[in-house]
Amino acid sequence: MITKKQVLEGLETVLVPGVMQSVVKMNLVRDVNITDGKIDIKLASAALAPGAQEWLKDKISSAAGSLAGVNEVNINVVDGNPKDLNDIGQVIAIMSGKGGVGKSLVASLTAVALARSDYDVGILDADITGPSIPRMFGITGHPQGNETGILPVTSKLGIEIMSINLLLPHEDDAVIWRGPLIGRAITQFWEEVLWGKLDYLVVDLPPGTADAPLTVLQSLPVSGIIIVFTPQDLTTMVVKKAVKMARQMDKPIIGVVENMSYFLLPETGKKIELFGKSRGEEMAKAAGAPLLGTLPIDPALAKLCDEGNIERYDSEIYNSFVQNLTGILQNGKKPAKKQQRR
């Protein structure tokens, strides 16, 4: 007789339109009952536009109906809110206090590293007034949804992304909002976006220690913080404010990353410290957390970011960052990789 596991495996091929992830991964399949050759499936309607619901019912019907020994498939659409359906392993916030040090870059590289290691990953762009994530991943689509919530947009590597810029008519439109509205946008990105099942949700925080970081650290179950800085003394002073904020709010710092640490001359390979000597050790000590990486200024990476191709980046230095990061995460509360979990 056919098993529930076989049905779910069969439904892995059914992709939710818009987000292009399977209906199982998005956690929309709420129940599967098998009686002889008859399958009853409960499908949550969360964040699905009416057209998408009908389309999905058809696809599920034919996918389940094509399994050996199945002679009837019934699909009941049930109500569902993204908040109740989301199943997120760890929330990792990328923070700095100072702007322009490469928070979005480190957030993106972190997500890419985890996706390449075969984890299910999402990025919540909490920088409401200066969002960079969609551009780095070359994403321009508008999210779909219904009154219960919206679907994230998916990158080439399968990373789910939500950013205010995906919701604006033009990506350079200004979001001139005071703190309460910004806080509300961030909690909506947490509660009303159908992330489905994720091993990691990476949150890209804006600069400062005001509303947006405060809302994220107070309202989201952040399990760890990565602090980003550059070697300038001035920067490390401001970044230490972020470290103090994390401490005061009792959130663990899992590592620090130095960005723009140096520049390698293309001709000679000579290292030039454009912003002064590395402060990796000093900042690791200040944060009480390991130095995960020391990233150079890399014009090739800047170009990939501008072209929306950050997922293609590869370098020896980056790989060492990835190893350190995944090492740290695997020593902590480790979500099972998707192969193991499913």
Add this chain to the structure above:
Amino acid sequence: MITKKQVLEGLETVLVPGVMQSVVKMNLVRDVNITDGKIDIKLASAALAPGAQEWLKDKISSAAGSLAGVNEVNINVVDGNPKDLNDIGQVIAIMSGKGGVGKSLVASLTAVALARSDYDVGILDADITGPSIPRMFGITGHPQGNETGILPVTSKLGIEIMSINLLLPHEDDAVIWRGPLIGRAITQFWEEVLWGKLDYLVVDLPPGTADAPLTVLQSLPVSGIIIVFTPQDLTTMVVKKAVKMARQMDKPIIGVVENMSYFLLPETGKKIELFGKSRGEEMAKAAGAPLLGTLPIDPALAKLCDEGNIERYDSEIYNSFVQNLTGILQNGKKPAKKQQRR
């Protein structure tokens, strides 16, 4: 007979303790009456600690008493609020939308340029959660004051500075405030700091288009905005949001500055565009304002900023920025230089 002008000139030598600017420049001398050899002076108490009041009365007495033909000096201390005593020519906001592009650097260089051209200049550091100004000028003193307000701290070149970092026990303490408190701090810096007479007040805005820039553009009489950006495509997209904000709030953009535009190899003088091709023309067009300067990444400047010696910076490129800036300002509503005004 002695004239009021002579008395005021005599009082130019009397410096207000803490701020180290003359009692006349700080606008504390509210009235001078001369009857034969008797001088009656009204001295505003605004922002003066009680000890400073007594000290000033003594100094004013002896300075005025030493003038030829004076045989009696009476000083009446009258109430006064900084808001009523401040006399500020133009308020120039330095804005970007994006963090880390060098707003504070451009704000500081702008103030230094104007101070070197013999204008009276102040800097209001509106970046409450990531203030950089005091560090760049090497200022560590705590401002003095009374219940009506506080005095700014003065740089080596005589630039008056107010920043949240001057009020914190440690400069790396985090200011974990939501928007309303941040807005309140900024309006206090405007209303409760005794700036006295200034030709220009340069306001260093934080990144984003949320509470702090909004408060400054709504509450302060901003006469012009300078937009700062770096050549990365990603940055110009976010900076265009700031341009749109300035437009929507009907504030004139007086110029744009490209920072980190390139790096000159020390050995060969070869220009390396670390973050891509210059976007000066594109941004000038987007802002509808002239390109005031194209500043390179200059490790010497980074070092001066870290050491608190930004006032010592000099370079050919910087001088061309200064010329463009003062040219623009002088074509607009030009405050008289201090020699002419006094």
